[in-house]
Amino acid sequence: MPSLGELIAPRRLGRDFRWLLASSWTSNLGDGIALSAAPLLIASMTSSPLLVAAGAMMQFLPWLLFGLLAGAVADHHDRRRLVMLANGIRAVIVLGLVAFLVTGTANVWIVLATAFLYGTAEVFADSAGSTLLPMLVRPADLGIGNARMQAGYLVGNQLAGPPLGAFLFALGSFWPFLLQVLCVSLAVLLISRIARTPVPPHDAESPRSKSRAIREGLGWLRRNPPVRTLVIIILVFNVTWAAPWSVLVLYATEHLGMGAVGYGALTTASALGGIIAITSFGWLEKHVSFATLMRVCLSLEVVMHVAFALTTSGIVAFVIMFGFGAYAFVWGTISTTVRQRLVPMELQGRIASVNMVGVFGGLVIGQLLGGIIAQTWGLTAPWWFAFAGSAITLALVWRPISNIAAAKPVLDADEAEQASREDEPGAGGLPLID
Structure with a gap:
């Protein structure tokens, strides 16, 4: 009978996939905590429906402003390191909010600014993060890999995170955000454990404007x-x-x-x-x-x-x-x-x-x-x-x-050769370098 770990992350997907999955699940838990805590924090500072709605708007506005740029950046830089950098910035931003809350100097404008900056960093983290799975597993395993990533989103972001965030907010306004900092920081550490750095199969350093x-x-x-x-x-x-x-x-x-x-x-x-x-x-x-x-x-x-x-x-x-x-x-x-x-x-x-x-x-x-x-x-x-x-x-x-x-994807000569190697027993993933 397969172990729980094998059911969640099958061994054939590789160790690097397990580190990616653990990082994604941890980050989703942190985001789920903020999903309930952030609106509660804004509502505790203002009764304006416009400002409360503005808090929700900060979730998608950065995508409209920076989404295309983030995709171009992800395709021309080390994607794993970009995820680590963007998530590290997210942790620092929320840590700054915690400092304002602990000292009693936070106001609704600081919270909205924090939400916008955090959302902007998240755009770059998610754009680069979405490219890692196809570089770590075979095309045939993308379905099960995405399903496991979605499961982490459901459990952390939708089920466990929001009630935990509301409970911690009742104890003190800064507690949910402090835990969010810890979750995002742990996500950075986990993704750093990926043994090899995925590299796009083209000259990522070729000069071109974004x-x-x-x-x-x-x-x-x-x-x-x-x-x-x-x-x-x-x-x-x-x-x-x-x-x-x-x-x-x-x-x-x-x-x-x-x-x-x-x-x-x-x-x-x-x-x-x-x-x-x-x-x-x-x-x-x-x-x-x-x-x-x-x-x-x-x-x-x-x-x-x-x-x-x-x-x-x-x-x-x-x-x-x-x-x-x-x-x-x-x-x-x-x-x-x-x-x-x-x-x-x-x-x-x-x-x-x-x-x-x-x-x-x-x-x-x-x-x-x-x-x-x-x-x-x-x-x-x-x-x-x-x-x-x-x-x-x-x-x-x-x-x-x-x-x-x-x-079917259109493959050039090099990609076709690589695809044929992937079909051989024991082969896996795209070329990786240390």
């Missing part, structure tokens, strides 16, 4: 229909998803009459569904094609929107949210895996950053639309908007999904 590098990435994306379509799908579905989610707290408390506790339980139900799905991903990957899974996930998204629009039962809402968590994290794992398999190693950072800019751009547009629609037509109207938009999009991409799932 703007030219960004244009190069966008040009490749424009010429690659499968990845381009995948990015567009993610953008559009984030618009439709964010519209009702922007007023979810009002929908849950006023329309469903669930109260604050019930609203919090909805997000927990989503995380629990995600855990069930992620732990089953290995079986799903072996028995169901990616094209079928992608169609099922997007179809369930359409059904979820109309179900929320029609129900008035909190119990039904819990069931829907559980199902949402299950298919959403399966979709996230598949879309990431497909993108990583198709994008050349030297472009991984730039294409991943374009994808994230699309994610957060969709969130901004969707949240704005959701607020306007709910204000004008009521709390269920954003769900109907999301249903119509996602249904039309699904109809348009139903056939292209087969091409996305079946697409």
